[in-house]
Amino acid sequence: MADDILNTIIGKPTGTTVVTVERGQLALFASAVKDESPIYRDPRAAAEAGLPGIPAPPTYPLVMGNFGAYPELQPGDAPSGNPMAEVIGPLMAKGGLILHGEQEFTYHRPVFAGDVLVGEGKVVDAYRKESKGRTMTFVVVETAWSERSTGEPVCTSRMNIIHRI
Amino acid sequence: MGDQVLYFEDVAEGDRAPELAHVLTRTDLVAYAGASGDFNPMHHDEVKATAAGQPSVFGHGMFSMGLVGTAITNYVGVGNVRRFQVRFARQTWPDEELRTRIVVTGTRTEGDDHLVDLDVRLHNVDGEEKVVGEATAVVPCRL
Numbered sequence: 001m002a003d004d005i006l007n008t009i010i011g012k013p014t015g016t017t018v019v020t021v022e023r024g025q026l027a028l029f030a031s032a033v034k035d036e037s038p039i040y041r042d043p044r045a046a047a048e049a050g051l052p053g054i055p056a057p058p059t060y061p062l063v064m065g066n067f068g069a070y071p072e073l074q075p076g077d078a079p080s081g082n083p084m085a086e087v088i089g090p091l092m093a094k095g096g097l098i099l100h101g102e103q104e105f106t107y108h109r110p111v112f113a114g115d116v117l118v119g120e121g122k123v124v125d126a127y128r129k130e131s132k133g134r135t136m137t138f139v140v141v142e143t144a145w146s147e148r149s150t151g152e153p154v155c156t157s158r159m160n161i162i163h164r165i
Numbered sequence: 166m167g168d169q170v171l172y173f174e175d176v177a178e179g180d181r182a183p184e185l186a187h188v189l190t191r192t193d194l195v196a197y198a199g200a201s202g203d204f205n206p207m208h209h210d211e212v213k214a215t216a217a218g219q220p221s222v223f224g225h226g227m228f229s230m231g232l233v234g235t236a237i238t239n240y241v242g243v244g245n246v247r248r249f250q251v252r253f254a255r256q257t258w259p260d261e262e263l264r265t266r267i268v269v270t271g272t273r274t275e276g277d278d279h280l281v282d283l284d285v286r287l288h289n290v291d292g293e294e295k296v297v298g299e300a301t302a303v304v305p306c307r308l
Contacts, residue, residue: 025200032200033231034187039243051244058234058246059227066202097217098205100226104250110243 005087006126006137012083014121014141017065018073018148023054023113025067030057053112061111061145061155062103065119073116083123087139088163096165101138104158111155116148124158137163171241173272173279173306182240182267182283187232189224191259197228224257229287229296236265237285241302251285251298261289270299278303 030040035057038045046054056064088098111117125140139161145154187193194208203225206213214222230251237246257263266286273280281304287296 029200029231032193032197033228033235034185034193035235035238037238037243049243055244057231058238058249059231062227063201063203097207100253102250102252103227103230104248105246106248107246 006128006139009083009087009123009126009139012123014082014084014123014143016075016121017069017119018075019064019117019119020068020070020073021056021064021111021113021115021117022068025064026054026056026060026113029060029063033057033059051110051112053114056111056113058105058107059103061105061143061157062159064111064117065143084139084141084161087126087137088161091137091163091165094165096163099162099164100159101162102158102160105155107155108153109155111145115154117145117154118148119143119145135165139163171281171304173281173304174308176269176272176281176304178269178271180269182236182265185232185236185239185265186262187264188262189228189257189259191222193228194222194224194259197225197231201225201227203227221259224259226253226296229253229257229263230298232263233265233267233285233287233296233298236267237283237300237302240267241281241283241304245302245304246300247280247303248301249285249298250300251296254294254297257289257295263287263289263295267300279306280304 027041039049043054121141121143124142127138129136141159143157146152147154198204198209208222208225211222268284269281270284271282281302283300285298285300286294288294
């Protein structure tokens with residue numbers, strides 16, 4: 001695959017997702033990352049900590065699109081085609097391994113149970129490196145999450161995915 | 166764990182957050198797969214992982230980051246993190262003891278916000294680094 005294919009995906013949207021953030025999922029996720037704080041489980045503990053609701057653990061925004069993205073919430077004019085799949089699909093057909101290289105979150109406020117959020121993703125970078133006889137292809141995807149009702153920004157996730165062969 | 170508040174006046178460069186230590190199990194990986202929706206078989210299917218040339222299943226990078234996140238919020242308080250960034254340096258393996266290392270690199274004020282900058286890491290008992298990154302939290306003032 002030529003590098004010009006990588007260049008063509010930079011700036012391309014990876015899709016828009018609308019999610020409802022659900023309380024049970026937050027407690028489950030907190031347990032999975034070994035956090036037993038009552039703040040993730042009891043609204044009274046959250047209120048005592050000065051929070052308006054049950055918050056999500058800091059790394060939850062990366063996975064929240066996997067839950068509560070109910071079909072009736074999704075925008076009808078979703079763009080077709082996934083630029084990630086366009087690049088990663090052909091690479092995986094040759095074998096190799098997909099690795100998560102880097103991850104960054106910036107938070108304007110915590111995510112709370114009951115939030116309805118819109119996530120808009122786009123490819124912000126794509127490049128290739130040769131190292132020790134291996135070919136590494138990097139794709140960086142940024143997803144900006146905002147409140148559906150107000151448009152206020154909530155958090156941004158920046159994910160660097162590597163295909164290594 | 167939320168009941169102990171970290172105040173800006175009490176933080177200084179070089180301070181360390183309490184260490185969180187955890188021995189990784191395959192059950193952790195299954196639990197994280199279910200709670201995150203990440204069912205990449207490399208993290209739960211020993212047969213597929215070994216067929217792919219891996220010595221065994223290995224941890225989700227995001228499990229490692231999540232563990233570091235737990236140690237960060239234990240220290241600065243839930244809801245106070247403003248930025249959290251990591252690079253995944255090495256894979257984690259079942260039966261490895263993972264330990265967080267979180268050090269204050271600076272404190273500063275930005276507008277009304279009192280910020281604490283952190284160097285955040287996860288390593289095993291041999292000191293091999295798994296995750297290296299940084300975080301910024303906003304913490305309350307006593308005054």
